[in-house]
Amino acid sequence: MEIEIQLTDRAIAETILPPGQPGAVGAWLEFRGVVRSEENGRTIRALEYEAYPEMAGREIRRLLQKISARHPCRAAKVIHRVGVIPAGETAIYVGVASPHRGEAIALLAEFMDRLKQDVPIWKRRAIADGARLCAEHQPQRPSNVQAAAAGSATTAALRSLDEARAEIRSRSRPLPAVRASLAEALGRVLRETICAPEDLPPVDRSTRDGYAIHADDASKTFSVVDTIHAADWKPRQLKTGEAVRVATGAALPCKGLRVVMQEHVERDGDKLHVVRRENSTNVRLRSEEVRQGQPLVSAGTKLHAGALAILATVGNVNPLVSPRLRILHFTTGDEIVPPDKTPKPGQIRDSNSILIRGLLQNFPCDVEQGHLPEDFERAKSAISNQQSAIGNADVLLVSGGASVGEKDFTRALLEQLGFGIVFSQINLRPGRPLIFGVNGSRVAFGLPGNPLSHFVCFHFAVATALAGLTGGQPPKFFRGQLAEKLDDKPYPRETLWPARWEWRVGQTFLSASSGDFPVACADNANTGQECPANQQTGMSALHLLAWASSGDITCLAAANALIRVPANCAGLSNGAKVDFLPLAAMIGGGL
């Protein structure tokens, strides 16, 4: 049975058409539950409803599927309004299509009974006649719960970029950590803080080839009593006038020594004449670098080559790290052909599969990719063949089918797979029809089909979830300056504008991907502080890339940053301060 479910805080339309072609079904049975003007003997003006939207949608679907097993029908559409509903207006609409009326009537009657027992929707309070529908009676919108009623296109308040990021962050919890070998741990997030098991260096070591003597031994002539190579361990006390031949890196035989460089002595058999003494002792003292117990690499660090070298140094060869993520990605849409095929008129090549695979390169994960037919029933059966892959995936990504068109079904698909939909639109350009769902510890995204939307949604949304699941740091915005002015018409949604980020020192631009990346910038990236705009340390300069619609793809050749352009912004001047998201995957490093 085809099922459509909406929770909305807007009025339900007066006329709703049955699904499919006119005449396809013999019976289209409609029911409207209307708010009465009387409640417990009082005249009321309105009722306020509240829902647990993620669960209500699933529960409605479950009930319809269960009941339709006994009363088979073609399609059902359920719209429940939430928030303040004035008396006389529809609180619930149910439409059932079936070949004959009997089944539709039976299904509707049973469904309404069960809805009133099981679907988590509540009449929250009655608003008495005479009261104004003022703010106090508006539905209270708990920050991240009620607003998730944004199930339908008709819902008013869309989440902002920041709200969506916070929601994704709070619902992507770290998966259980695992132990991995150092080679396997590369790129994973360290889930324990690694401390120095002993002082580093553990003993005093020579930094020169030469002769170790007591630091305060003023003798001119010494007898050489031993030789210590780099790998030797020969503890002994030195007397006045005694010297030990030592190699660079050798462990000194006792404390309180200095090393005279071999260039500063004359050797005659076992005798040694010191001809010159430097100020430097040429000794790397025990615990000079780090003391036992001092943290070396903190939990939450993405393990890069340098961090792994430290772990190797202290012999921590099986660190506790985030698990390798299992990611399942489906493209959808009958217009998609593989990139090596020539598209017929109306078709396009699939660019999203390789885009997603490439963007995931920065995260240790196993990626499985597939394609789903656009017909919901066929898609369902294709999916049922992959149940185990879906059940095992930590992250499910579905490309396309996320806008509210007739053929779009990502939302229904994710619900079918057991995901609760947290939001299905955000107040952002490009990327508005982004869907986010959760099922236990698993997360799913419906990514709007255009490649630029994919690119944007991956970097701010999917990357945030991946950071959450691994226990790492979410992508972070930095301050920079526009290198040219932005001419844009005021647009009602916030925009993430593709840009090229470079480092500018004076009038010189240094490409972020070249080797000569200045230290000041790395510091800035670590602290999240504003890039100082003076010429000595340089600054982040952002070049705007041209794009006209979310279907544009050419700007991806150069994009390595996304600039936040506020809603209703009529343009920005050259040099304006902006927030931008550097795209580590595009710069080739782990910022």
Add this chain to the structure above:
Amino acid sequence: MRVLFFAQLKDATGCNAVDLAAASPLNTPQLWTELLQRFPALAAHRPNVRLARNWEYAAPDAIFADNDEVALLPPVSGG
């Protein structure tokens, strides 16, 4: 784990949701013990409250783990 409250339970607890840090997974009585410690006012509602785990009604022997979304649902009244 994240625990959500709905309808009159929001009034009883004064919040929409709370994060419970549980050292190990909880069974239903253990979950209630934790909740009643923090929100004694829930006691009066307990006989009528149904628990949901990850958007499905929880069985009496359900185990609630750290990654779960738990919801306390008073008797529903939709439609």
